């Protein structure tokens with residue numbers, strides 16, 4: 001049983017050589033005998049998927065993608081389908097990251113379509129939701145989260161044993177160094193849990209909810225200690241192998 005999920009999101013960083021260095025450094029810094037109960041995932045850019053799998057699978061780190069097309073196949077130059085991801089053994093994929101929403105026009109409807117594509121190939125999604133600073137300051141956090149969750153999930157039946165994760169990433173905390181306090185994060189996670197239970201019933205209570213936004217070795221413990229936080233989605237701090245290994249260690253020691 002994996003108690004916590006420690007997922008890295010490398011975004012548009014890391015060359016192949018840097019992945020090699022990461023794996024060498026991870027090897028020096030990790031003690032994987034202690035943390036078999038932590039689920040480790042790192043989401044990399046498309047061209048590095050296969051190479052990163054080769055380098056990281058020995059450490060029990062699963063490699064995921066950061067995006068997928070909402071279309072199944074065809075004339076969509078530059079896009080990558082779920083079927084293509086599946087063909088190179090990708091098991092996880094982030095969808096709905098706020099940077100995709102902000103810069104590339106991903107709406108909740110498009111995110112739902114992307115999830116459906118992943119689903120048809122049995123790739124586990126990490127679905128991101130979260131409010132902007134403006135929305136938080138105008139007390140709209142819960143409305144925004146409700147709209148995002150309901151648009152993406154309503155009308156979709158969960159299959160038995162379906163593996164998925166939801167990441168709460170307040171946009172104002174991403175890459176800004178401002179982490180949501182554990183209390184703020186817990187409050188929203190609890191709300192997401194309630195929304196999911198409303199839609200799917202009690203068994204949705206076990207869907208892992210990850211927190212993302214300036215998570216680092218120094219603050220991960222107090223976040224993981226919250227009742228409804230089951231892991232973290234980590235951008236900047238996951239680029240450093242030593243830091244990533246440290247966060248995995250903290251997760252393995254947190255009850």
Ligand code: PGA
Nearest residue numbers: 174175213214234235236
């Ligand atoms: P950050 O990014 O940890 O660098 O804030 C998190 C994310 O965007 O997933």
